Amino acid sequence: MSESEQPARIRVMVVDDHPLWRDAVEHDLAQAGLDVVAVAATGREALARFPAARPEVVVLDLQIPAPDGVEVTAEIVRQDPSVRVLILSASGEHADVLAAVKAGATGYLVKSASREELLTAVRRVAQGDPVFTPGLAGLVLGEFQRMSDEPTPGSGVQTLTERETEVLKMVAKGLSYRQIAERLVLSHRTVQNHVQNTLGKLQMHNRVELTRYAIEHGLDED
Amino acid sequence: MSSWTSPASIAIKDRLFRALAVLRWVVLLNAVVLNVIRADEFERPALGATCVVVMIGWTVFTTWAYDDRRRRTSPLLVADLAIALAMLLATPAVKGTDYTSSVPGFWVMGALFAWAIHYRLVGGLVAGLLLAAADLQRQHVDASDYGNAFLLVIGGPIVGYMCDSLQRMATERDVAEREAAMAAERARLARAVHDGVLQVLALVQRRGHELGGEAAELGRLAGEQERELRGLIHAQEAVTVVGHAESVDLVAELARLEHGQNVTVATPGSPVELPAATARELVAVARACLDNVRVHVGDDAPAWVLLQAFPDRVELSVRDDGPGISAGRLEEAARQGRLGVAESIRGRIADLGGTAELATGSFGTEWEFVVPRTSPI
Numbered sequence: 001m002s003e004s005e006q007p008a009r010i011r012v013m014v015v016d017d018h019p020l021w022r023d024a025v026e027h028d029l030a031q032a033g034l035d036v037v038a039v040a041a042t043g044r045e046a047l048a049r050f051p052a053a054r055p056e057v058v059v060l061d062l063q064i065p066a067p068d069g070v071e072v073t074a075e076i077v078r079q080d081p082s083v084r085v086l087i088l089s090a091s092g093e094h095a096d097v098l099a100a101v102k103a104g105a106t107g108y109l110v111k112s113a114s115r116e117e118l119l120t121a122v123r124r125v126a127q128g129d130p131v132f133t134p135g136l137a138g139l140v141l142g143e144f145q146r147m148s149d150e151p152t153p154g155s156g157v158q159t160l161t162e163r164e165t166e167v168l169k170m171v172a173k174g175l176s177y178r179q180i181a182e183r184l185v186l187s188h189r190t191v192q193n194h195v196q197n198t199l200g201k202l203q204m205h206n207r208v209e210l211t212r213y214a215i216e217h218g219l220d221e222d
Numbered sequence: 223m224s225s226w227t228s229p230a231s232i233a234i235k236d237r238l239f240r241a242l243a244v245l246r247w248v249v250l251l252n253a254v255v256l257n258v259i260r261a262d263e264f265e266r267p268a269l270g271a272t273c274v275v276v277m278i279g280w281t282v283f284t285t286w287a288y289d290d291r292r293r294r295t296s297p298l299l300v301a302d303l304a305i306a307l308a309m310l311l312a313t314p315a316v317k318g319t320d321y322t323s324s325v326p327g328f329w330v331m332g333a334l335f336a337w338a339i340h341y342r343l344v345g346g347l348v349a350g351l352l353l354a355a356a357d358l359q360r361q362h363v364d365a366s367d368y369g370n371a372f373l374l375v376i377g378g379p380i381v382g383y384m385c386d387s388l389q390r391m392a393t394e395r396d397v398a399e400r401e402a403a404m405a406a407e408r409a410r411l412a413r414a415v416h417d418g419v420l421q422v423l424a425l426v427q428r429r430g431h432e433l434g435g436e437a438a439e440l441g442r443l444a445g446e447q448e449r450e451l452r453g454l455i456h457a458q459e460a461v462t463v464v465g466h467a468e469s470v471d472l473v474a475e476l477a478r479l480e481h482g483q484n485v486t487v488a489t490p491g492s493p494v495e496l497p498a499a500t501a502r503e504l505v506a507v508a509r510a511c512l513d514n515v516r517v518h519v520g521d522d523a524p525a526w527v528l529l530q531a532f533p534d535r536v537e538l539s540v541r542d543d544g545p546g547i548s549a550g551r552l553e554e555a556a557r558q559g560r561l562g563v564a565e566s567i568r569g570r571i572a573d574l575g576g577t578a579e580l581a582t583g584s585f586g587t588e589w590e591f592v593v594p595r596t597s598p599i
Contacts (some may be wrong), residue, residue: 017420025429063417091413091455091491094491111424112448115432134488134526141530142490149533172488173541174526175585183585 009035010126014056015046017064043067062089062096070099077104084125102206107131130199137172158201167194230396231389239288239340246332250281253329270316273325306333310356338382346382347582350375423448470501484548494531505529511540519544546582
């Protein structure tokens with residue numbers, strides 16, 4: 001293991017209410033040379049410790065005592081837009097995962113992922129690459145389809161380009177970025193950019209909707 | 223729960239009796255005014271005045287008495303009906319045998335409806351019959367007298383029947399609401415339990431894998447159960463959403479394919495409703511494709527299922543990472559008269575009015591099915 005060789009260790013915060021899991025994840029991350037700057041068992045703890053810990057990546061369980069993972073994601077992304085949130089969920093319930101991604105999470109893994117998969121995911125998320133599972137790609141595809149099926153007037157629906165849809169579809173079919181790049185004759189980086197753009201558009205749409213809601217309901221005035 | 227004792231039906235009764243109290247005052251006012259106008263018909267004015275006073279007093283009393291559910295007992299209802307009957311039967315004594323309008327008139331409605339509300343259809347019928355019989359004691363029964371009596375006899379049971387229905391519906395709605403609340407609470411608890419179990423299974427799988435040896439076998443078993451449970455939860459997530467018995471949520475059906483082997487199912491986040499037969503056939507086709515993957519690529523070969531839903535169609539794809547099908551093998555098989563799995567899959571999709579495409583190459587083998595949504599809901 002070539003640990004502590006990296007010049008800048010990735011600062012990670014682990015949020016999970018299950019002590020065994022929290023310890024296991026913390027242990028794995030620390031052993032791989034990452035810097036676990038904070039752990040938290042509840043949403044409240046997470047929000048309290050986040051500002052001082054200033055992690056680059058937050059590894060977050062969705063099912064935690066209130067506020068839940070989705071609310072925590074929204075709040076910490078609001079406080080620090082550069083933070084990356086990697087969702088680590090046991091049940092991976094569709095609605096929750098989608099909500100978390102819309103709130104600003106850039107990665108999602110099921111807890112049965114192996115140690116290596118987790119480490120790779122944390123490193124990639126830290127670099128700003130979204131970590132998509134085929135399941136998440138399917139959800140995001142479905143969400144864009146739903147938005148174009150029932151457009152809310154005036155909300156300026158974000159749509160995917162044909163290429164983005166194609167790439168996302170391939171991710172949902174389980175192809176790796178390398179395989180997609182090969183099949184579409186694109187560079188690995190371009191494929192990643194396409195995937196990143198889709199998440200960006202989804203989160204943008206969410207922000208637009210929230211803002212619209214706030215304006216309509218007079219929440220923008222103090 | 224019985225609709226006679228349920229809190230919802232008693233609440234309905236409270237409302238009905240409050241409404242009846244208002245009605246009693248309206249018909250009392252009507253009776254008093256009519257008696258004052260027709261006071262010259264009285265042969266015994268003192269007795270007539272007494273009757274009017276009794277009606278006023280009784281209306282005051284019943285307004286108070288029926289207001290509390292504990293006072294609504296059989297003696298009260300019997301007394302209520304007895305007073306109304308007495309008013310009718312006293313009429314010959316007040317006005318002589320040859321009268322055209324009874325002393326209480328429409329005031330008897332109060333007792334009739336009280337019986338209909340309290341004893342429902344049977345109560346309404348009994349009270350209606352007795353009041354009609356008492357009213358027809360008069361010497362000359364003309365068409366309008368007969369009509370009034372007839373209205374009493376059919377009005378009582380009708381109102382009684384409607385009260386019965388109202389109370390039953392309220393009781394049923396109450397039960398349904400309670401069941402919905404219980405189901406929601408159960409689902410909430412189940413989420414917590416499932417999540418806990420999944421966490422532990424995933425942890426065992428992970429640690430077991432790292433420890434190796436016998437622990438790895440335990441880890442593998444835990445992993446299988448973890449996938450199975452997660453698939454079931456996804457399937458269950460959508461169950462409550464589907465309203466039609468004849469339509470099925472394809473997302474939930476496909477989620478079931480996830481357990482056991484290395485199958486990953488990607489779907490939209492919301493239910494995709496299709497006619498049950500179409501959905502089952504699609505799942506069966508997907509299963510056949512996955513079986514094929516197991517036969518041709520390997521037992522543990524990973525496979526991916528993707529469902530996309532559009533307003534007019536659904537697209538389903540099943541992909542594996544295997545070596546692909548060598549060129550001409552399918553045609554060769556067909557020439558030899560072995561139609562095989564591929565043709566049976568094509569046929570089944572064609573029966574659904576859809577198209578099936580098979581792509582194969584270095585990326586593996588990929589089936590893509592497009593099936594129209596005949597009855598989009």
